[in-house]
Amino acid sequence: MATELLEDIIRLVELQLGRLGVTASDRLAEDLGAESLDMVNLAAAVDEIFGVFLKESEIARVFTTQDLHDLVREKLDGS
Amino acid sequence: MDHEGYATLIEMLEDRAVRSGERAAFTFDDNEITYRELWAAVNHVGSNLLAAGIEPGERVVIALPNGPEFFSAFYGTQRAGGIAVPVYPNAGMERILNIARLCEASKVFVPPELPALMLNKYLMEAGQPDVIIWRVSDCHAQSAGGDFPRIQPEQVAFLQYTSGSTGEPKGVTITHANLLTNIRQMIAGMGITPQEIFVSWLPVHHDMGLILKTMVPFYLGAELHLLPTSLSDVRPWLQAIQDRRASFTAAPDFAYRLALRRVRPGEYNLSSLRVALNAAEPVRKNTVDDFHTFFGLENVMVAGYGLAEVTVGVSMWPSGTRNKVDDNGIVSVGPPFPEVEIAIISNGERLPAGEVGEIAIRSAANALGYYNAPEANAQLMWQDGFILSGDLGYLDTDGNLYIHSRKKNIIKRSGETISPWEIEQIVDRLPEVRYSAAVGVDRGMEEGEQVIVFAEIRDGERMAEQNLHEIAVRINAAVKTYMGFRLARAYLIRPKGIPLTDNGKLQHVRMRELYLEGALRRQGLILYPEF
Numbered sequence: 001m002a003t004e005l006l007e008d009i010i011r012l013v014e015l016q017l018g019r020l021g022v023t024a025s026d027r028l029a030e031d032l033g034a035e036s037l038d039m040v041n042l043a044a045a046v047d048e049i050f051g052v053f054l055k056e057s058e059i060a061r062v063f064t065t066q067d068l069h070d071l072v073r074e075k076l077d078g079s
Numbered sequence: 080m081d082h083e084g085y086a087t088l089i090e091m092l093e094d095r096a097v098r099s100g101e102r103a104a105f106t107f108d109d110n111e112i113t114y115r116e117l118w119a120a121v122n123h124v125g126s127n128l129l130a131a132g133i134e135p136g137e138r139v140v141i142a143l144p145n146g147p148e149f150f151s152a153f154y155g156t157q158r159a160g161g162i163a164v165p166v167y168p169n170a171g172m173e174r175i176l177n178i179a180r181l182c183e184a185s186k187v188f189v190p191p192e193l194p195a196l197m198l199n200k201y202l203m204e205a206g207q208p209d210v211i212i213w214r215v216s217d218c219h220a221q222s223a224g225g226d227f228p229r230i231q232p233e234q235v236a237f238l239q240y241t242s243g244s245t246g247e248p249k250g251v252t253i254t255h256a257n258l259l260t261n262i263r264q265m266i267a268g269m270g271i272t273p274q275e276i277f278v279s280w281l282p283v284h285h286d287m288g289l290i291l292k293t294m295v296p297f298y299l300g301a302e303l304h305l306l307p308t309s310l311s312d313v314r315p316w317l318q319a320i321q322d323r324r325a326s327f328t329a330a331p332d333f334a335y336r337l338a339l340r341r342v343r344p345g346e347y348n349l350s351s352l353r354v355a356l357n358a359a360e361p362v363r364k365n366t367v368d369d370f371h372t373f374f375g376l377e378n379v380m381v382a383g384y385g386l387a388e389v390t391v392g393v394s395m396w397p398s399g400t401r402n403k404v405d406d407n408g409i410v411s412v413g414p415p416f417p418e419v420e421i422a423i424i425s426n427g428e429r430l431p432a433g434e435v436g437e438i439a440i441r442s443a444a445n446a447l448g449y450y451n452a453p454e455a456n457a458q459l460m461w462q463d464g465f466i467l468s469g470d471l472g473y474l475d476t477d478g479n480l481y482i483h484s485r486k487k488n489i490i491k492r493s494g495e496t497i498s499p500w501e502i503e504q505i506v507d508r509l510p511e512v513r514y515s516a517a518v519g520v521d522r523g524m525e526e527g528e529q530v531i532v533f534a535e536i537r538d539g540e541r542m543a544e545q546n547l548h549e550i551a552v553r554i555n556a557a558v559k560t561y562m563g564f565r566l567a568r569a570y571l572i573r574p575k576g577i578p579l580t581d582n583g584k585l586q587h588v589r590m591r592e593l594y595l596e597g598a599l600r601r602q603g604l605i606l607y608p609e610f
Contacts, residue, residue, distance in 0.1 A: 011548060014548070014552050015548070015551055015552055015555065015568075015569075015608060016555070016565070016568075017555070017565065018552055018553075018554075018555030018556035018557075018558070018559050018565055018566075019552065019556065020549060020552050020553075029311070035311060035564075035565075036311040036312075036337065037493065037526055037529075037564070037565075038565050040524075040525060040526045041526060041529065041565070041567045041568075044522070044524065044526070044567075045568070045610065048610045049610045056340045056341055
């Protein structure tokens with residue numbers, strides 16, 4: 001299951017940031033060029049797909065694709 | 080000379096340098112630039128342009144971010160008798176060169192870090208091998224400094240490129256007289272004094288950031304602290320307001336919303352603010368209320384209205400007095416500035432107070448029109464010197480303006496006007512796309528209006544999901560490369576899924592409705608993605 005969720009998150013990041021070949025270790029801002037509004041739109045998409053609301057303070061701790069996956073995983077497991 | 084006497088921006092800068100040369104014109108990232116240094120840099124670039132044979136009225140594109148180099152190039156061009164054409168510097172080189180083509184510019188100023196080889200390749204590919212790429216750092220000492228032409232008030236100072244609902248971006252021609260008129264109107268209408276302290280991160284390539292936030296302080300000799308435009312972190316902005324004891328800042332609504340979400344109450348002391356102007360996109364009542372509550376302020380955030388076609392400023396709610404909000408929750412943008420007249424019109428007739436129609440404006444700051452676009456100019460002018468804004472609104476019985484909605488099909492993203500047409504022509508280049516519709520959608524969330532593209536895909540129903548995914552990614556990438564920003568989403572649509580009129584025109588409003596109502600999804604018209 002964990003791999004499947006990671007794949008979904010990777011595809012979402014690819015879609016929102018217009019980049020193919022994204023990996024779990026890619027840093028959203030430094031490697032993929034995500035800007036503040038891109039992060040807001042990414043969080044909105046996570047909410048739509050997974051029904052998971054990410055708080056500003058939580059998004060601030062997301063640096064890589066893997067971090068985003070871990071945060072969504074944690075929220076899904078906790079709910 | 081008193082500032083009342085300035086007839087051109089060049090006269091203004093020279094006078095500041097002569098009278099108060101050692102004073103800071105502005106700080107950028109905490110580095111101080113004096114009026115003497117600013118004037119020297121303007122002359123340095125200007126003399127280089129003269130030496131390169133710049134013609135009177137020749138357009139020079141300036142694709143530079145906030146910082147001292149922008150001002151050197153912008154005013155240096157004017158000093159040499161040319162017309163400055165500031166453009167969004169983060170856009171792709173293709174878009175920047177397209178603007179150069181539209182205004183027939185032969186020189187483009189770019190930041191020093193862009194590699195020359197790459198630029199020359201672009202020029203060849205774009206079929207514009209005659210365009211010369213300049214960097215401010217390439218300018219070298221010139222002996223001939225005294226041959227500058229005398230600049231007249233009616234000369235065009237710069238072209239403000241703006242997006243209409245259809246066709247290529249258009250350059251509003253703004254003269255020195257327009258600028259000085261509007262600067263004076265804003266100073267009077269906003270109650271600005273030489274003691275004002277300005278803090279701004281707004282982009283200087285765009286009218287509000289350029290005219291209100293840099294020309295007004297230069298005009299008055301008021302303190303200005305300029306920051307880079309990045310909004311990935313709102314803290315430097317709030318920190319600068321606090322540290323500099325700023326009295327005047329301005330931003331579009333979304334930036335204030337970002338600030339409210341990202342800091343803790345009590346983290347910043349913004350009590351020095353007299354005006355926090357909220358303009359360039361629809362003002363939300365919640366933002367105004369939350370801002371006051373959050374920072375413990377009263378009657379500081381005020382709504383304003385403006386457009387490039389009348390130089391920039393039209394109206395602002397008087398700070399220090401309670402905002403007026405109508406029954407529909409629309410925050411008033413106040414009465415027009417002195418010597419600015421507003422008419423509300425419908426079917427060619429002026430409407431009485433309270434009735435919604437198109438906002439038309441008459442002022443000595445009204446621009447001559449768009450550069451080299453007679454058809455667009457004919458549509459811009461109403462009668463008796465009124466310019467049609469493309470916005471719908473009404474005046475109350477006290478003469479206060481309320482902005483209702485837009486008549487023009489344009490998108491307002493982060494305070495900038497985006498043309499759906501410009502995005503669609505980029506997306507339509509992808510071979511898999513039949514045609515596309517770019518729509519602005521405001522979900523009422525923090526991010527404000529965002530751009531969503533709907534693209535009909537040839538044989539999309541027969542494609543594997545991975546292919547669809549790659550097309551959606553490439554659409555977003557193409558927009559980012561050209562426009563310099565990303566879409567909120569790209570939806571791939573089944574053939575005939577985008578509503579057209581009988582004569583084949585895209586129905587953007589209908590498209591937005593279908594999307595927001597969930598009808599696209601219900602009718603199975605969205606091929607990808609599934610959310």
